[in-house]
Amino acid sequence: MRRNGGQIVCEALLREGVDVIFGLPGGAILPLYQILPEFPELRHILVRHEQGAAHAADGYARVTGRPGVAWATSGPGATNLVTGIATAQMDSVPMVVVTGQVGRAAIGSDAFQETDITGITLPITKHNYLVMHASEIAGVIKEAFHIASTGRPGPVLVDIPKDVFTEEVDVEWPDEIDLPGYKPNLQGHSGMIRRAANLINEAERPVILAGHGVILSQAFDELRELAEKAQIPVVPTLLGLSGFPDDHVLCVGMPGMHGMAYASLAIEEADLLIALGMRFDDRITGDTSSFATGSKKIHVDVDPSEIGKNIPVDVPIVGDVKRVLVDLNKRVQPSTHIDWLNRIEELKRDHPSMLVRETDKLIPQYVIKEISEATNGEAIVVTGVGQHQMWAAQHYSYNEPRSLVSSGGAGSMGYEVPGAMGAQVGRPDKVVWSVAGDGGFQMTMCEIATMVENHIPVKIAILNNGFLGMVRQWQEIFYNSSYVATGYSANPDFVKLAEAFGAFGARVTDKSQVRSTIMEAMAFDGPAIVDFVVEQEENVYPMIPAGMSVREMIEEPRPQEART
Numbered sequence: 001m002r003r004n005g006g007q008i009v010c011e012a013l014l015r016e017g018v019d020v021i022f023g024l025p026g027g028a029i030l031p032l033y034q035i036l037p038e039f040p041e042l043r044h045i046l047v048r049h050e051q052g053a054a055h056a057a058d059g060y061a062r063v064t065g066r067p068g069v070a071w072a073t074s075g076p077g078a079t080n081l082v083t084g085i086a087t088a089q090m091d092s093v094p095m096v097v098v099t100g101q102v103g104r105a106a107i108g109s110d111a112f113q114e115t116d117i118t119g120i121t122l123p124i125t126k127h128n129y130l131v132m133h134a135s136e137i138a139g140v141i142k143e144a145f146h147i148a149s150t151g152r153p154g155p156v157l158v159d160i161p162k163d164v165f166t167e168e169v170d171v172e173w174p175d176e177i178d179l180p181g182y183k184p185n186l187q188g189h190s191g192m193i194r195r196a197a198n199l200i201n202e203a204e205r206p207v208i209l210a211g212h213g214v215i216l217s218q219a220f221d222e223l224r225e226l227a228e229k230a231q232i233p234v235v236p237t238l239l240g241l242s243g244f245p246d247d248h249v250l251c252v253g254m255p256g257m258h259g260m261a262y263a264s265l266a267i268e269e270a271d272l273l274i275a276l277g278m279r280f281d282d283r284i285t286g287d288t289s290s291f292a293t294g295s296k297k298i299h300v301d302v303d304p305s306e307i308g309k310n311i312p313v314d315v316p317i318v319g320d321v322k323r324v325l326v327d328l329n330k331r332v333q334p335s336t337h338i339d340w341l342n343r344i345e346e347l348k349r350d351h352p353s354m355l356v357r358e359t360d361k362l363i364p365q366y367v368i369k370e371i372s373e374a375t376n377g378e379a380i381v382v383t384g385v386g387q388h389q390m391w392a393a394q395h396y397s398y399n400e401p402r403s404l405v406s407s408g409g410a411g412s413m414g415y416e417v418p419g420a421m422g423a424q425v426g427r428p429d430k431v432v433w434s435v436a437g438d439g440g441f442q443m444t445m446c447e448i449a450t451m452v453e454n455h456i457p458v459k460i461a462i463l464n465n466g467f468l469g470m471v472r473q474w475q476e477i478f479y480n481s482s483y484v485a486t487g488y489s490a491n492p493d494f495v496k497l498a499e500a501f502g503a504f505g506a507r508v509t510d511k512s513q514v515r516s517t518i519m520e521a522m523a524f525d526g527p528a529i530v531d532f533v534v535e536q537e538e539n540v541y542p543m544i545p546a547g548m549s550v551r552e553m554i555e556e557p558r559p560q561e562a563r564t
């Protein structure tokens with residue numbers, strides 16, 4: 001059957017099960033857009049900025065486990081996607097991005113809106129394509145989805161010149177994919193699994209470090225089985241949060257730069273680390289030469305290039321976390337580790353990181369705790385980057401898989417609004433709270449218009465401290481409180497702004513208004529923005545300064561020395 005390139009793109013997306021696309025048109029991609037009405041099953045959400053499309057596709061993917069899809073035109077449309085693509089790449093998020101390119105004959109001539117987007121995104125995509133013939137589209141899209149969602153997931157970009165969208169060909173739909181050189185190894189090596197099981201069976205102070213790979217491979221039950229069978233405490237990384245229930249007795253909490261002091265100390269005192277789908281990021285390890293030197297290490301990761309990259313390991317296992325755990329669990333013997341679990345309880349008592357300071361003032365930690373309680377820990381929380389992100393990680397109770405969505409690796413401010421939009425589109429059945437900084441919110445707040453237009457009822461809590469708070473904190477601690485370029489003295493009136501967008505808006509300046517305003521926002525049938533005017537110079541504790549070890553950790557000042 002004869003089809004043009006645009007029709008093949010749409011049909012190929014439908015064949016991959018796509019139901020929604022986030023995008024914004026322009027000249028080079030116009031032929032694809034003009035075909036869209038022929039495919040009413042493809043919901044297109046018109047964003048206000050292409051960065052929003054990429055982050056929304058990413059948020060959608062993180063909560064559904066299915067690749068998110070974003071479209072943009074050539075040149076600035078495509079480059080506006082770059083932050084979103086890099087964000088997905090750093091956090092292994094499956095995404096397929098389609099960009100329009102100038103016509104084939106114009107490529108290389110510096111034509112209007114010509115940008116070498118495959119060149120630009122080469123280091124920030126798992127793979128990318130420039131498709132020069134319509135006959136290739138069906139195969140390329142199938143490959144793109146396969147590559148994006150298998151092995152270690154990631155973003156794949158498909159760049160298509162304008163005249164390829166209009167070229168007509170007899171389309172052949174490939175049944176199979178043959179990619180020599182791309183065969184992710186999912187099944188762990190049996191000899192290594194045996195060695196790992198032996199180490200676990202002999203360990204006296206084991207800790208499981210659970211990363212994003214647990215969520216990506218949906219190893220929730222298998223992780224629980226391992227932890228419970230051998231009574232091993234679980235320390236989830238930022239992106240591993242919600243892969244193991246926060247309210248489980250074996251859940252210790254997030255470690256690292258702003259993690260729970262006791263979680264970092266548990267890693268330090270462990271004699272065995274079982275690292276599952278995590279990559280020993282510098283926010284976890286600090287100084288790698290002094291990180292957990294007293295322990296043996298088992299590292300399970302589907303990406304062989306991660307093994308031994310940052311930290312030397314004793315037992316490397318290349319494979320899908322879920323499949324490896326199925327095999328490993330059969331060989332792990334039941335254990336109790338009573339002394340070790342008691343020791344961790346002692347660490348928790350001595351280093352009470354999770355306490356929210358008693359004060360009449362409106363502090364951000366309190367707001368997060370209230371949102372957690374008001375939603376019974378059942379909402380999806382999407383954050384920006386900065387202090388609010390760390391408080392959201394620390395004080396919300398994540399008990400359901402995929403309930404925390406955050407830019408971990410790239411640390412992209414501005415993720416909070418469009419990321420939440422995508423998450424809500426992916427999970428219309430859930431309450432989605434965006435926990436935003438006043439800085440990050442203003443980077444991508446234009447997408448509130450998109451939410452209003454498309455009835456996407458995200459609730460946004462701006463933790464408004466009038467500062468680029470995390471940077472201010474660094475200036476306070478490392479630069480003698482020299483606040484250069486971190487204060488916002490003229491933020492807009494966020495309530496009026498909400499109303500101007502057609503959303504619900506409210507301001508909270510006092511503790512007593514917190515819970516009722518949260519409930520009001522949730523009762524509103526549409527996007528809602530709450531401006532929580534919080535203490536301006538609150539710090540995130542504990543803090544391990546960058547590149548240092550757990551021994552240099554700065555813990556929250558005890559009540560007598562704390563600011564009032």
Ligand SMILES: Cc1ncc(C[n+]2csc(CCOP(=O)(O)OP(=O)(O)O)c2C)c(N)n1
Nearest residue numbers: 386387388411413437438439440468469470
């Ligand atoms: C796009 C981008 N630019 C700059 C930074 C550096 N940065 C990290 S945290 C931060 C402050 C964030 O401020 P805000 O969004 O208000 O959140 P807060 O820390 O106050 O909670 C900045 C500027 C970043 N992470 N991302």
